Amino acid sequence: MSKLTALFRKALSASTSSNTSNTPKADPLEVTASNESNTPKEQTRWNGWGNININKEVSPHGAKLIKSHIGKTKKLSSVTLESVIKTVPPSRLPSALTDLEIVSTDSEVRVRHARGQSFPDWIAMHSGDFGVFPDGVALPKTTEDVEKLLALAHEHDLVVIPYGGGTSVAGHINPPEDSRPILTIAMSEMNQLIDLDKQSQIATFGAGTQGPAVESQLAKQGYRLGHFPQSWELSTLGGWIASRSSGQQSLGYGRIEQMFAGGTLVTPQGVLEIPDIPASSAGPDLREMMMGTEGRAGIFTEVKMRVQPQPEQEIFKVVFLPNWEAGQTVLRQAVQGNIRLSMLRLSNATETDAHLHLGTTRSQFLAITAYLRSRGLGSEKVMLTYGVTGEKEQNKLALSQFKQLLKKHGGVGGKIADLMGSIWAHGRFKFPYLRGTLWEKGIMVDTFETSTNWSNIDEQMAQMEAAVHNSLTHQGEQVMAFTHISHVYKQGASLYTTYFFRAGKDHASTLGRWKKIKHAASSSVANGKATISHQHGVGRDHAPYLIAEKGELGLKTTASMIESLDPEKRMNPGALLDD
Amino acid sequence: MSKLTALFRKALSASTSSNTSNTPKADPLEVTASNESNTPKEQTRWNGWGNININKEVSPHGAKLIKSHIGKTKKLSSVTLESVIKTVPPSRLPSALTDLEIVSTDSEVRVRHARGQSFPDWIAMHSGDFGVFPDGVALPKTTEDVEKLLALAHEHDLVVIPYGGGTSVAGHINPPEDSRPILTIAMSEMNQLIDLDKQSQIATFGAGTQGPAVESQLAKQGYRLGHFPQSWELSTLGGWIASRSSGQQSLGYGRIEQMFAGGTLVTPQGVLEIPDIPASSAGPDLREMMMGTEGRAGIFTEVKMRVQPQPEQEIFKVVFLPNWEAGQTVLRQAVQGNIRLSMLRLSNATETDAHLHLGTTRSQFLAITAYLRSRGLGSEKVMLTYGVTGEKEQNKLALSQFKQLLKKHGGVGGKIADLMGSIWAHGRFKFPYLRGTLWEKGIMVDTFETSTNWSNIDEQMAQMEAAVHNSLTHQGEQVMAFTHISHVYKQGASLYTTYFFRAGKDHASTLGRWKKIKHAASSSVANGKATISHQHGVGRDHAPYLIAEKGELGLKTTASMIESLDPEKRMNPGALLDD
Incomplete structure (x- = not known):
């Protein structure tokens, strides 16, 4: 145990120093007054995830594990920002817009607001094949600015794309082909806490405020x-x-x-x-x-x-259970039993194994698997992350109740529970960075997710994994897939599946593979008693599948409600509703 | 103290025996298999509240207190059911409807489905001036029955009024004047538990199931x-x-x-x-x-x-605090501090005094006020009712945390806390019966309610009480008003104001008084940062005030959404939207 603990302490100290320097603090409890505004656009990657100063490495044995499933990989080529900028066509915006100080038609600005973070977006950003760019980007500072912009959009018959952080993984902010000029309205200038009613616990913010700026401005006031x-x-x-x-x-x-x-x-x-x-x-x-x-x-x-x-106390822990059945029973009984946890996450056996590979050195991996094997947990073991947040006395009861439940179902934690919990907490916002690292190795990764009732959880997970796993078999390609639950309700839980496949010979063939997988994935959800998205939204990528969930009448009702506010259909056409 | 306790024990035993015999059990924890179906319509009062076998007396000193505010009262006259039945006009329903086995045009049935429980409804039911009756009442047994009825409604151009328990206090189910025949669809035959998914904790019910039948059917399965x-x-x-x-x-x-x-x-x-x-x-x-x-x-x-x-344990208690400020601070801190209570209710000083009068004998009243005075609580004292429901260990922590909070703010409970809590629990569904008892004495009573943020609670309550209090001053009439909070949220709470005024010389003048009070009451809400209803809904009575809350655009959006499902405006016209 002491060797194991030491290995994890080392990992923890690594994850909190070098990787996070010069960056917004990854742990929300550590947010400070130093990052009260949004991250400047020029400090974010133009063709990938996050801050240009942050990278997350993949362990060699982690990459090897993935390749053992999908085969040898080859890196895709990537174009430069400069070359993309040259492809941006002249703006079609009228002078009534371009004359405004808050509207930019600068080519780089238009490139940086053209795509989100979906898989097709990454293909576009690396191939240079963007298709459509916004004709301009407005950066309003006030509600009145936005009112004025929408009035001009009506007057000059524009399409308007609202833009927040540009992090959509479902094509929410992608400008569609349209004969009308396209104005993207980016909300990043409206990023301040405006009012805090402490008695009613209501904070008024500019809607463009990013996560770290939200929390740092609030943290200053407790x-x-x-x-x-x-x-x-x-x-x-x-x-x-x-x-x-x-x-x-x-x-x-x-x-x-x-x-x-x-x-x-x-x-x-x-x-x-x-x-x-x-x-x-x-x-x-x-x-x-x-x-x-x-x-x-x-x-x-x-x-x-x-x-x-701010909570008096916040603790995250990681424990292991013998198998999926035990894990999901613990989750269900915890939430249905009103145990006051702030977070529950359960990786299935394949994800557990993959995470143990990806997040560790070889020696850490061997030490922890040996330890868990000594406690009777083998290849079916599942990893459960949980947290308590709040008042100490309440946390104490919650931890005691949850530990009883874990014990009943064969949970193994011990000293590594706290250490691994800390590692998770400190690295919790860095997982998206892994995607770029894997991309560089020719390993393509994407995710999809849903939620369903507890009585359908196992069946739904099986359908989802099988769907993506088998989606490229006809091409002789293997897809690796694993799943976790990260949101629990008394009624049911979310299911979040990650899948890996290898890049094709070029961008187009790689996108072709993804389209096949994505359709299989979305169909496995649409055909189940499940939602097309529990947390990513619909955007343009999921819109064709929404009818399975809402029905024709449900979609028609939603469309009528929206059309009463946008009768000219100029707001983000093609998102949400497949029109 | 022992005298006081004995007095309350006596009250408790009285409230649980004679008054509740032959009736659905008032305490949901006592529901049994004996009342798995809805209460038959003929066992409910046709012109007042509830089961014909239940009455709730008003203490003489309680009635005296109200009269000391509003003056001497005189009882209004009441017509008989038979005389009203004679006024029911011939049904305008076509034979395609009247030929159906599930449709009744019986006059008594039409009378019994013509009105709810609003003040104007009571005036109508006692004066005999109903105005409009439904042309028939359908009692569907299946979803297909309802589909068929709506198809016929389209074919024969009918107005449809959906009817549940007929308990609306805002005019939801009142048939409006309309040139089209009116079909009320009463859901009382669809009153069964259809399925229970214990894993997902989802119960499927017929939508017409009444409260006691819901709980008794569920209780059988735990x-x-x-x-x-x-x-x-x-x-x-x-x-x-x-x-x-x-x-x-x-x-x-x-x-x-x-x-x-x-x-x-x-x-x-x-x-x-x-x-x-x-x-x-x-x-x-x-x-x-x-x-x-x-x-x-x-x-x-x-x-x-x-x-x-079913909860392992459920306890209700009643305590007293020195004043409103202390009481609402306790409520706010309890809910914002995540103390796991299942219920919180706080009467202001006037309501506390009135409840102590209405719910006690003179000797009980004197004993308890003397006891509270001995503990330092005078005329500004407020009554707080709270409950815990659930697992014993969680309840224990919640009770301990809440008692600390009470102590800090001068709470007084002691032995009477449990006794008064039990009295409240056993009588909790009998308060509506008081209305009939007071009506018989010429004391008119009605309520209105809202919710607002904590930072606006005191101001809103003051506005509401002042509005009704002053609403009849120009007629030389006094209105007595008091308020409680019965629903709390981290952001704010509900406010529920009860008011008393005396009947006029006849039904019309009494209704005239009510209209003035109601307009003052609704305006005090509509002009505040508050909702026109926290728990009663909009119906026809609140519809004119909804625009203050939703705005013109909000109402238009709601109307568009609804119109897409009912383009011919035949479903409950006039309710919710003032059209």
């Missing part, structure tokens, strides 16, 4: 929002609301639906003020009607968020 | 819904969902929004199946879009509800 999606480093309040985001600690803090209290939505038909009332029986809830409209109904400019005092 | 609005004895699942109801234990179990997982809504445009998914980011939530549509979009036929195991 408060926290608690919304930590994987994209937290770059994604924004407005984006979270418009796409119904869910953060890693949704068990404790709730989804964005529970946090969003109201605010200002600028629509083509005028300003919709959504009142911040604690609860109401006065008809359908405007908050809930507008959340998830993905820019189709308008643009959130100022938002009122339910915040909470 | 489960509980936990939705206990004041109307629980008669109101239904479908009604709760359609009007966004909130129950007394919303703090523990959530509002109906948290319980409703999905289900079948039959609309004029077809069947909308709302999937029961734990959580989703796939666009606006159909559940939330349809909850609160108040029958305008369609009729819920089968509903999937999130249920929970």
Whole structure:
């Protein structure tokens, strides 16, 4: 044990020093006054994830494991930013727009706002085949600016794309082919805490505020929002609301639906003020009607968020259980038993094995697997990460109740539980960086996710993994897939599947492979009792599959609601609704 | 103390014996297999509240207190059921409807489905001036029956009024004047538990199931819904969902929004199946879009509800605090501090005094006020009712944390806390019966309610009480008003004001008084940062005030959404939207 502990201490110290220097702090509890504004666009990668100063390495035996599934890989070529800039066509925006100080038609700015983080976006950004660029990017500073922009959009018949952090993995912010000029409205200048009502615990923010800037501005006053999606480093309040985001600690803090209290939505038909009332029986809830409209109904400019005092204590732990059945039983009983945890995450056996490879050195891996084997956990073992957040006395009861539950189902933690928990917490926002590292090795990675009832969890997971696993068999290609649950509810849980395949001979053939996998993946969800997305939203990539979930009538009702606010269909056409 | 305790024990034993015989058990923990179906219509009062076998007396010194505020009163006259039946006009329904076995045009049935429980409804039921009766009442047994009825409604151009328990206090189910024949669809035959998925804790019910039948059917299998609005004895699942109801234990179990997982809504445009998914980011939530549509979009036929195991333990207690400020601080700190209570209710000083009068004998009243005075609590004292529900270890922590908080703010409970808590629990669904008793004395009573942020609670309460208090001054009439908080959220709380005034010389003048008070009451809410209803819904009575909350654009968006499902505006016209 002492050797094992030492190995993990080393890993922890590595993860908190060199990799995070010069960057927004990865751990929200460490946010400081030094990063109260958004990350400047020039400090983010133009063709990949995150801050240009951050990298995350893949262990050699981790890469080897993946290749043992998918075969030998070869790196795809990448174009330069300069070469892409040269392909940007002249702007079609009228002078009424280009004359505005808040509108830029600079080619680099247009490139940097043309794509998100979906797999097709990465192919576009590395092949240089962008297709469509926005004709200009507006950076409004006030609600009135946005009103003016939408009025001009009407007057000059523009298409408008609302842009938050540009982190969509489902094609939310991609300008579509359209005969009308396209104006992307990027909300990054509206990034400040405007008001904090401490008695009602309501914070008013500019909707373009990114995760770290939200938390650092609140932390200065002793408060926290608690919304930590994987994209937290770059994604924004407005984006979270418009796409119904869910953060890693949704068990404790709730989804964005529970946090969003109201605010200002600028629509083509005028300003919709959504009142911040604690609860109401006065008809359908405007908050809930507008959340998830993905820019189709308008643009959130100022938002009122339910915040909470900084927690007295926060602890994350990692434990292992003998198998998936034991793991998911623990999750279900914990949430249905009201044990006050702030987070629960369970990797299935394949993901557990992969994470143990990817996140460790060879010697760490051998030490931990040997230790777990000595405790009776073999190849079916699953990794469970959990957290408590809040008042110490409440945490103490929650930890004691949860430990009893773990013990009953064969959980193994011990000293490594805290150490691995700390490693997870310090590295929690760095996983997206792995994608670039793997890309450089010719290993393509993508994810898809859903949620379903507990009675359907096993069946749904099996369908999802089988679907992607078999999707390229006809081409003789292997797809590696594994899954975790990261959000639990009394009724059911999320399922999040990661898959790996190898790049084709060029960008086009690689994208062709992805399209086949993606269709198989989306169909496995659409054909199940499950949602097409639990946390990524619909965007353009999932829109064709939404009908399976909402039905024809459900989609028609949604479209009618949206059309009443955007009768000219100029707001983000093609997102959400497959029109 | 022992004298006081004895007095309360006596009260408790009285409240649990004679008054509740022959009736559905008032305490949900005592529901049994004996009342698995809805209360038959003929066992409910045709012109007042509840079961014909239940009465609730008013103490003489309670009635005296009210009269000391409003003056001497005189009883209004009441017509007989027989005389009203004679006024029912011939049905305008075509034979395609009247030939159906599930449709009744019997005059008594039409009378019994013509009105709810609003003040104007009581005036109508006692004066005999009903105005409009439904032309017939359908009692569908299946979703297909409802589909067929809506198809016939389209074919024969009918107005349709969905009817649950008939408990609306805002005019939801009142047939409007219309040149089209009016068909009321009463859901009382669809009153059974259809399926229980214990793993996912999802129960599927017929939407017409009343509160006691919901709980007794679930209790047989060890489960509980936990939705206990004041109307629980008669109101239904479908009604709760359609009007966004909130129950007394919303703090523990959530509002109906948290319980409703999905289900079948039959609309004029077809069947909308709302999937029961734990959580989703796939666009606006159909559940939330349809909850609160108040029958305008369609009729819920089968509903999937999130249920929970019966609690291991449930305790209610009543304590007193020195003043309102102390009381509301305790409520706010408890909910914001995540203390796991299932219920919190705080009466202001006037309500506390009135409840102590109304719910006690003179000797009990003197004993308890003397005791509280000996503990330093005078005329500003406020009464706080709280509950814990769930697992014993969690309850223990919650009680210990809450008692600390109470102590800090001067709370006084002692032995009477448990006794008064039990009295409250056993009488919790009998308060609506008081209205009839007071009516017989010429004392008119009504309530209105809202919710607002904590930072606005005091101001809002002051505005509401002043508005009704002063509303009849120009007539030389006094209105007595008091308020409680019965639902708390981190962001704010509900405010529920009860007011008393005396009957006029006849029904018309009494209704005239009420209209003045109601307008003052509704305006005090509409002009504040508050919702026109936290738990009663909009109906026809609140519809004119909804625009203050939703804005013109918000109302237009809601109307568009609804119109896409009911383009011919035949579903419950006039409810929710003031059209």
